[in-house]
Amino acid sequence: MNKSTTVFVVDDDDAVRMSLEAMLTASGYQTRIFDSGAAFLESQRDCDAGCIVLDVRMPTISGLEVLKILKQEACRLPVIIMTGHGDIKMAIQAMKDGAFEFIEKPFSKETILGAIESAASAVPMNESVTPKDPALLRKIDRLTPREREVLDHLVIGNLNKVIAFELDISPRTVEVHRARVMEKMKATSLSQLVRMAIAAGLAPPTL
């Protein structure tokens, strides 16, 4: 990403917002911070350069709602969703609503900078989902039936324990299948895996 472009940080938690600003500034990014979705949506912003780092749980207007409004406004900035523990389903909903990626709090500098960097090189959010990429479908075909089942559960946001219960196997076995799925799909994060699943039309339309 051209570091002269702007990272918009939207988070209602003062400490998270300001610490992100400090860290991104230290890393050479320009930042603009907003303490609510409303403040961000009302702001004057150039929608052609930069990316948005958006907290999913915020009072008044949630991250998911901000995302929907941006989509309606045809905003082309890639959106990185920040979630807390246990918000996977919300994160996956965000992905389906066009978010570029989600990262779980607390995250490392590498994770968020990596996400910002790949967002910069990615296509704008409304076009980020390429339906039925043949290479992707081939990767999915190489999964065993069990791995495929695990994938289906992962991309709807089920935790390992839940998957283990649903498939009547041990959580340890789920972990093994999950690792194999990630490897075969060449995904480095759950976020990427979900993006692929959405692209391949695997994730169900509603959660």
Added chain:
Amino acid sequence: MGALSLRELFDASVDGIITIDQAGLVTAYSRSCGELFGYEAEEVIGENVKMLMPPPYHEEHDGYLDHYAQTEEKKIIGIGREVVGRRKDGTTFPMHLSVGELGDAGSRGFVGIVHDLTLRDEAMNDSARLGQIVEESVNEIFLFDEKSLLFTYANEGGRLNLGYTAAELKSMTPLNIKPDLTTEEFNEILRPLRDGETDQAVFDAVHQRKDGSTYDVVVRLQLLRDETQPVFVAFILDITERNEARQEFISLQAEFSKASRVTIVNEMAAALTHELNQPLTAIANYLEAAQTFSALDDATAQEKALECLAKAVEQSSRAGEINRRLRSLAESGQTERQSEDVHVVVQEACGLVEMITDANLVVEVDDNIPAVMMDKIQIQQIITNLIRNAADALEGATGETITVRAELPNDEYIMISVSDTGPGIDPEVAANLFKPFATTKKPGMGMGLAICKSIVEAHSGKIEVSPNSGPNSEQGTTFRFSLPLS
């Protein structure tokens, strides 16, 4: 009225009259005898009277006559006794037979007057059966004199449960077995019965056994006037079992409350874990920033690095504070009442749930509120529950407000209320709100408010719900509960 002939008198008698000679042969047979025995006079006259008797009298009667003829020893003669008669159809009936002697030794005969006892026996059987039922009833049944109040009767159930003998009870009154009741109180209970204002008095009491132990009873009293001496009859229902069942219900409720506390603790733990992520994220960010800044050879950057480190330290205290709250929540498994600062109780409770709602959470605690004895966790459970309900009522709305207030309306109790500006509650729904399993929420068992109510009541307080009133609050709902100050 002209003189009646002996014959007319004989036939008009309701009781049967039979005369026999000394051989036992029937010489006269009154009309009423026909009704008693089913034989016409022609069938009986001249026959041995034993035909009207079932065994063993039938076989023995001739012997009685011989015995009397030889010894003159009177057995039944002049006295009469209960015997059994035999009808023409072979059935028997109880009768009283009085026997008199006629004539003299030369032409001796006997007259028997037969009084049918069938009806009396039936009546006696009924009353005996009734008496048996009363006697054997496991309920305690007592009769006591209307004036002296001394027991005149106590059934077996009463005697066994109390441990007194019938003789002992005869010199006792109900006051002797009701230690909690004064003479005045008892007279006040009896008065409407004596005055005829009511037919029955029902009251709860405690009975004390001879051994000193006590048990809870419900007493039903009636005054029976159709006796020569009016008596009170008391039906006693031992409700120890019912009270035990109630106790069991209460302990079940406590269990349930505990279980729900566990659920709430789990929920709170999840919420706090989530909350913990915020300072952890900030710490990581500040430290990363500090690291990056400190690598720069620039005085301003060094300053910024130090600033970031200081902020990271601040955030670690924030994380520690959340952790402390989590621990105090998890440790409070037992219900314990202590004197608690209401400000702290309310603020902490609000802090636990402020993140579950988008609404503005306004907290107003009256500075004059003194410390109150309570189980802090239980009371916080109510407050968080009410806030949670308010948040659900406001779901999807923006710019709404939830107000949590603690007030001191008088010097007897404090009032804690949670108001929302939501759509309000249907009065029909409101009526059943505190009952278990009443819910309008899709994912909900409807136990929340029932538990709140049981907790408030365990603290001798009251909980109620009402629509908001006042000029600035046309809509919305307020839940309020009181906690007594002592």
